[in-house]
Amino acid sequence: MTIRTCICVFLLCLLPNCAAATIPIGMFRTECQDRHFWLSFKSNFLGQSFRFDVEDGTGVHTLLGQAAAECGYNMGLDSWGNLVVRVSYLACYVDNENDSVFRLLVWLVNRDLEGVETSYPLQLTCPLHHPWKPREIICEENYMEVSAMKQVPPANQTGLEWMPAPPVSSDGGLREWRVVFRVPSDRPEGMKEQTLPVEMAHLLGYRIGTTDSRVLLRGSYGSRLSYKLQEKGIEVEVVSATLLHKHHWTLLRADVSVACSISKASMDGDDILLRFPRVLPPLVPPPVTNERLRLGVDGAALSDCIVRQRGYDVQERDGLVEIRIPFGAEGGSIKSQVVEGQYSQSFYFDLFYMHQWADSQWALTEYRSFRPLSVLYLPRTPILINETSVSEGQFSVTLGSFPRDVFLTNITVGEQSMSWGEAEQMGVHLAQVPYPNGSHAYLLQSPFSHSLVSQKYIGEGYRRYTLALTFTLSVFPHSDLYHHPANLEADVQDVVLPNVTGSCSSKGVRLQLRYGTMDSQWEVYLGGRRLDWELVELGGYALETRWDYFSMVVPLYALGMDYEGLSLHGLAVTVSMTLEDKQTSKKELSFTQRCVFDVKELLVCLPDNTVLVIVDSSSVTPPLEPNLTTLLDPSCVPVETEGTRSLYKFSLDSCGTAVTLEEDHIVYSNKVQFWPTAPFGLTHIAPNPRFSIPVGCIHPVNGTRTLTIYQPRALQAWPYIRSSHSQHQHPGTRPHPFIQGRKRNRLPTGPLSSEVYPYLQHTHPDHHDAGGSWHHRRRKLGWPGVQPLHNINELSVE
Structure with missing residues (x-):
């Protein structure tokens, strides 16, 4: 077991030509080791320049370089810049009392920037703990x-x-x-x-x-x-x-x-490897007996138990003593550097090797070797330990370990950089984790729900939480910066997908979408068009937004509505809502609401030159049987009648349809009419029909023909409810997560007018409107009082 005894230290002022001072507590350390004095002075105590003097009865002696070596003094700076001095008990200027008590008076002389010297004296006294061996x-x-x-x-x-x-x-x-x-x-x-x-x-x-x-x-x-x-x-x-x-x-x-031995150490994996010859022929005449090996640090031998605990390894192989010291082992000193952006470490280990033996010439020889070992600039990527807890819903990661010269300065989460204090204020927990060997690591914790944590739906109800962060570390003393990125992911089956329900009302088709738990993940499409504020405003949709859902009414004939069929029972329409993943464009949900709306009168021009017309004759006096009406061609009769209404379906190149050219459009004209039969014995027949309604379509000469629906009177506008108005009505609302873009200050004019202009005209025998006239007045954007619409789907007769 190594015995370390504190040196008796006396602070003196014996030099008349210098200013003597007392060394502050904690700035130096002294020990009596087995065969030498050991002194250490802190780097922050040393002046701009300094020297080490010794004093004996003959005067003061400055020892440098070769003179220090010849006299038994070893001085140097360790990895932290501390001055370390070892002085042999048998060195020059040591007061030796019977080879059992040794005294040394030393002076540390500091010089400041102005050249003023301050001397700090230390009187050291060490007793001999173990008797001298015959040869050392x-x-x-x-x-x-x-x-x-x-x-x-x-x-x-x-x-x-x-x-x-x-x-x-x-x-x-x-x-x-x-x-x-x-x-x-x-x-x-x-x-x-x-x-x-x-x-x-x-x-x-x-x-x-x-x-x-x-x-x-x-x-x-x-x-x-x-x-x-x-x-x-x-x-x-x-x-x-x-x-x-x-x-x-x-x-x-x-x-x-x-x-x-003067050979250098080498790296073998993560170990520093140093070899000594077991026997040195110039010193050891055989046979060799009574051998004993011991290791130590900083000049002091350690017990075999401590050597094993620290992971040092000593093996004898092929006449060599192999000593392995793991990189970063306790007893050594790690220094950090940043080399070309890579975190690196230098490892310093002051190895003490002692070998005892007996040979034919000496009863006992004790061999001591002081071998400073160093490994410079070895890349050492810090270890990232991910201890994220899915059950707690929290990211937890530890980065380390680092020696005491590394400090965490800030972190960057996503694109946001923040200091330690700012991170705590934003709900990101940071802590330094100390380890028994003096190193430390850094712990970061953040809940999955944090705003800086990104989320992505990956299917099967799973959501991937991702925390992209960068640790920024500063290395003392030059404040070199090292950036360590980390990307943490956790897959949790906690997704509630959006849910869509629908219903039919007198105003249109109502759709309600419950957000689920990932409202920012989806893109909503209505009838194949992305739902944005422009579409909402153009379609005149009525919105109501709440915290957990929003509802929308799509008016009849509005954009986004598909028309499936027309009969005297009504107009069959569908509105489809689709949710797609923003990142993968994968369709995750599709919903279609079908509704049938009562229609009294309607004219539909199909792209394939087919016309559908529902005509109501209830305003005609005397009453008229609708099955008696025909088109210009008397053979073209209704395909269906009910009450006062009749349904026609015909092609624009049949039933007596007339074709004229007006500017860049082709106008197709026909009539739904009734020719009464003269009573028996009367020879006079009215020259004009009792009932006649012009019908027709207009298509561009060169252009795409689209479905166009024409109603005799514009429906009453459904009041457009802005989401801000809904929030005013419902305090539990939030900004709408599904509708993209910006709301505009007013509804746009245009583009509901079509390239095709259908027209109808009621004519009474007295040339007054029967049930309200449909004016045959054309303008570039259509006729007032009518609402033409177009849709890409063809309409069928049900």
């Missing part, structure tokens, strides 16, 4: 360090040997020490030795030191007398050296070789 090796980010026991070794430690002491200079100390370096050569034995005094080794970048109980060697990577080799495919940097030093007038030889 440290592979730091910027240096290699090895320390070994200086005392007389036990008999089983052949790594330390006695030998006769050569003559030494009078002042003694390190000046009398020698370092023997071994480097590769072309000689048969493969290595050559180079013996240097300690002073020369210092000039080459090596720090040779001694404490009460230990000797050490430290050097930066790439030093002059280091070399590289491949071990099991892993690149290793080696400094092979022996330190010769005096002990009680006897020369002691200590092996201070050090080797560190």
